[in-house]
Amino acid sequence: xxxxxxxxxxxxxxxxxxxxxxxxHVPMVKQKLGSACKNIAVEQGIAxxxxxxxxxxxxxxxxYCESVEAFQAAFGPHVAEFRADMPNYTLIQxxxxxxxxxx
Amino acid sequence: xxxxxxxxxxxxxxxxxxxxxxxxHVPMVKQKLGSACKNIAVEQGIAxxxxxxxxxxxxxxxxYCESVEAFQAAFGPHVAEFRADMPNYTLIQxxxxxxxxxx
Numbered sequence: 355x356x357x358x359x360x361x362x363x364x365x366x367x368x369x370x371x372x373x374x375x376x377x378x379h380v381p382m383v384k385q386k387l388g389s390a391c392k393n394i395a396v397e398q399g400i401a402x403x404x405x406x407x408x409x410x411x412x413x414x415x416x417x418y419c420e421s422v423e424a425f426q427a428a429f430g431p432h433v434a435e436f437r438a439d440m441p442n443y444t445l446i447q448x449x450x451x452x453x454x455x456x457x
Numbered sequence: 458x459x460x461x462x463x464x465x466x467x468x469x470x471x472x473x474x475x476x477x478x479x480x481x482h483v484p485m486v487k488q489k490l491g492s493a494c495k496n497i498a499v500e501q502g503i504a505x506x507x508x509x510x511x512x513x514x515x516x517x518x519x520x521y522c523e524s525v526e527a528f529q530a531a532f533g534p535h536v537a538e539f540r541a542d543m544p545n546y547t548l549i550q551x552x553x554x555x556x557x558x559x560x
Contacts, residue, residue, distance in 0.1 A: 357500055361513075376559055396560035397460055400525070403553025410464075410554050422503070450506025451513050456479055457499035 355392065355418055355455040358425050362413045362446045364399060370412045371443040372398055379439050380415060386435070390428030393418040412446070422452060458495065458521055458558040461528050465516045465549045467502060473515045474546040475501055482542055483518060489538070493531030496521040515549065525555060 362370060376396055384394050395416040399409025419425040429436075465473060479499055487497050498519040502512025522528040532539075 356503070372559065380560060394560060395558070397556035397558050399554055399556050400459070401555040409556065410552055411556075414556065449513055451502055452504040453500035453502050453512065453514075453517065455498070455500050456475065457483060457497060 355420060356422055356425060357453045357455055358417045358419070358429070359451045359453065360415045360417075361411045361449045361451065362444060363449065364408045364410060364412045365446050368446050369444065370446060372413060374443040375413065375415070379436075379443055382439065383415075383417070383432075383436060386432045387417065387419075387428045390419050390424050391417055392420065413444075418455070425452070458523060459525055459528060460556045460558055461520045461522070461532070462554045462556065463518045463520075464514045464552045464554065465547060466552065467511045467513060467515045468549050471549050472547065473549060475516060477546040478516065478518070482539075482546055485542065486518075486520070486535075486539060489535045490520065490522075490531045493522050493527045494520055495523065516547075521558070528555070 380394060380396055384391055395418075397414045399411045399413065401407065402409050417425065417429070419428065483497060483499055487494055498521075500517050502514045502516065504510065505512050520528065520532070522531065
């Protein structure tokens with residue numbers, strides 16, 4: 355199983371509309387990916403490691419797929435559409451990472 | 458539900474012993490946290506967003522608890538022990554983040 359993570363760095367003064375993300379963007383992504391998307395997860399950053407420190411990421415979204423190939427085949431055709439929806443919830447540029455689920 | 462993430466940044470020349478982490482460190486953490494730990498997840502970074510780019514994090518570990526208070530109460534007393542085990546699998550300094558699970 356692989357996990358494609360979209361991580362939005364905390365940026366002072368830049369907002370993130372979690373309601374829109376959870377109610378509009380993520381369901382749209384899930385629907386477009388179809389059966390290739392085995393699971394989807396979203397978190398809101400609330401704190402960093404040091405006392406009073408902001409979180410590194412204000413929001414993170416994760417898509418779980420059977421393989422990198424399955425993810426790319428399902429995600430690739432919709433990238434432009436997913437990107438076009440981003441300004442509706444944030445102007446923060448996300449960091450992307452593909453990981454292999456070990457546990 | 459909250460998620461405490463320990464993220465190890467990819468650092469050229471610094472290794473990460475995933476076998477030790479999964480077979481020794483994580484089970485030890487899970488055992489020490491007891492019933493406060495609702496779930497635990499581990500991933501190995503395999504790629505970044507751009508073609509050929511390394512992952513931002515070479516490894517990530519996540520602890521799920523009912524609340525920040527439950528996490529702190531369970532994790533706090535064992536921090537020194539968890540840290541002392543780190544050199545057994547990596548010399549990379551991790552980034553810590555606490556998040557609220559939304560989806």
